[in-house]
Amino acid sequence: MTALVMGHMNPDTDSIISAIAVADLNNKRGISAKAGAQGEPTPETKFVLEKFGLTAPEVVTDVAGKKMYLVDYSDLAQAPKGIGEAEILGIVDHHKLGDVTTSNPLEIWTWPVGCSCTVIKSMYDFYGVEIPKNIAGGLLCAILSDTVMFKSPTCTEADKKAVEALAKIAGVSDVMALGMEMFKVKSAVEGASMKDLVFRDYKDFDMNGNKVGIGQLEVVDLSILDKVKDGLYEEITRVKGEGRHSVFLLLTDIMKEGSEMLIVSDDPAVVEKAFGKKPEGKSVWLDGVMSRKKQVVPNFEKAFK
């Protein structure tokens, strides 16, 4: 049976490109595999796919009975329907270890680096498989996206080295110019609904028994969001109303290197507990905070304990 390689809910560029790359690598290793996705690509991901002539993976919403590789997550809350009836053959990730468990031994490649695609670059090298030029371009962009062009505190030397090597394979001469082009696409809010924007990069977490949603929008300049901020707040209020303890939306300014966090919570005091800063009204500015994974989730997990 062909194994499905799929990233998390509300797939970002890392989730989509990782699925494409691990499917390619597995097929070349003799493990029949196919990329899937839990949703349509974001504008940023579409830009990357088009730039390098890659095809968006098929959207799959129920994986019961399938053989699976998970990429870019290991939390059940981010898994597709039917994951309990699927057989997980492997995981490639760069996040904390979540609550996925398996009945059988499996292959796991998880490293504390800025992007799953950095791990995948090394997997290709490890298995002695050549990286196709178009996939190298995709991997490169995913790393630039996840590390916010190396500015995120999640970025490691391994990410930078991977980008350097991938740029050569993909024939990209100016990596930073490509990154800015991509982030400008990502910053665009025209034509997107409030729901689209909130869920563009959104994850639910179980924090000490509380369902907590955290979304993130990264823009090259926060002023881009001035006109939509009220609408975003209304939308996260609606999302919280679906049975969540809190919903937080990070509006990250990648040039200023910080985030404004919009807050809807049953207990807004957790924000001060987590970050040592009192919210003003419905939001708080968190200087230097760019990474949900490394700077936001761990702080909230402690605050919820």
Added chain:
Amino acid sequence: MTALVMGHMNPDTDSIISAIAVADLNNKRGISAKAGAQGEPTPETKFVLEKFGLTAPEVVTDVAGKKMYLVDYSDLAQAPKGIGEAEILGIVDHHKLGDVTTSNPLEIWTWPVGCSCTVIKSMYDFYGVEIPKNIAGGLLCAILSDTVMFKSPTCTEADKKAVEALAKIAGVSDVMALGMEMFKVKSAVEGASMKDLVFRDYKDFDMNGNKVGIGQLEVVDLSILDKVKDGLYEEITRVKGEGRHSVFLLLTDIMKEGSEMLIVSDDPAVVEKAFGKKPEGKSVWLDGVMSRKKQVVPNFEKAFK
């Protein structure tokens, strides 16, 4: 802070040697590390340590506040006291993915191979670190032990290749003779208490909310155990009485390639459900069954569902 590298409860040769090797590799990668163990080495492991001039890791029983690398397991039930207050930096394993979770991104190397030490051999290669001669000997023996000299269904080509390469580094000319020597040591029951024998290679599992203990004794000839079988049965009855749903003890004949399983259970019917064979009295012969991980645990997990 120096990170502790430790295997599972009731450490076997793989757990002890993996801890020694990953600590060595980490130190050479610039990550300060020290091997630990949740208990004293078994007679088999002592033989291996002495054969190659390695030192048994210090026994550590509480890891609260420590930085940790877990080797050869990812189940909380097999973790030391205080694991909830430790920071897990990495996992090296070859089992199913257990219920360990983390708050931070970490390094995980898990492969579906016969022994954690096979993964570690590749980690040395990946990081370009030379394997010391004595550690190569230890890794080699651990793989022979876990794969029952390549006879276990868990054994893969990767395990055989690793042994071949390690034998060259360690200067071992006759791998199979070394394996038989080791398994004869393992088979010896003289001087060991019933408790020692039951816990020599014993693990607790959470199966659908039921605490289930499964131990295994591997011998070169089952007749070695004739005199102790009644004592072993009494001992697992006592262990079950500590609040377990079931305790199973596999008496594995590595030459006949099968196991007699001693059974104490609140619901002995799970055995027939799991293996399609009705126990005769207190035990059942399971032909071809040599691997707890691959042939016993998954069957029981299904039967308990």
